[in-house]
Amino acid sequence: MDIKKNKFYKAWFKDAWPYITGAVLLSVFQIFTLAATGNPWGVSGVLANWGAWVYELVGGSVDKWYYFSSEGAQRTLETGFFKDPGTMRNLGIIVGAFFAVLMASQFKIKKLKSLRQVIAALLGGLLMGYGARIGFGCNIGALFSGIASFSLSGWVYALFLFAGAYVGSKLLVKFFM
């Protein structure tokens, strides 16, 4: 039997899951994360820690950096890469996404279309990373986890997220169409 025609293969691995399935799973895992680690789900804060560990690996020190000056941040950095729940979760996202794309046999290394695309991607990445740090979170830590914690800041974040997306899509059409 051809596995590509198997309805379970299609539903589980080939076709995108319905949004509602994703929403329910994200909520369940959010509760699980909070219960297991004591913190709500976050992604981009972990990436800043990865940056600090890489910097320490090449002989740098972030001890004097204001961003890492809190006791909690110092403790996370001292505990190390392999004992950080956020690190494990981020690695899980990468491995899981890779597994999913392989199972759907949709893996492809995409060609770069233009220098303009490269510049926009780098600039966009830097702006998102910087914005996520001065906003105390990304759309996971500040928006999803914020709202899930009944925090007003999550809703304020949502408002400006829409404003940013509006401006961003106008710029996109202006420069890429």
Added chain:
Amino acid sequence: MAEYELDCMGEACPIPLVKAEKKLAELNVGDILIVQIDHSCAMKNVPEWARKEGHNVEIDEVDDGEWEVVIEKMH
């Protein structure tokens, strides 16, 4: 009944959708537009838009992570 190809390989959302919208507007009724994409979310939003507009849509998976969205302009 002409056939047009729209190369959107390497383009991320929402560029394939905006390009397809623009291109389809230039076509005559009955013409076929083949949108070539390798971004899985465009494989969702391009057909969704075209079907909502009342056009005939077919999706071909031509290779790993590559699709052709075939749109027949209906009106």
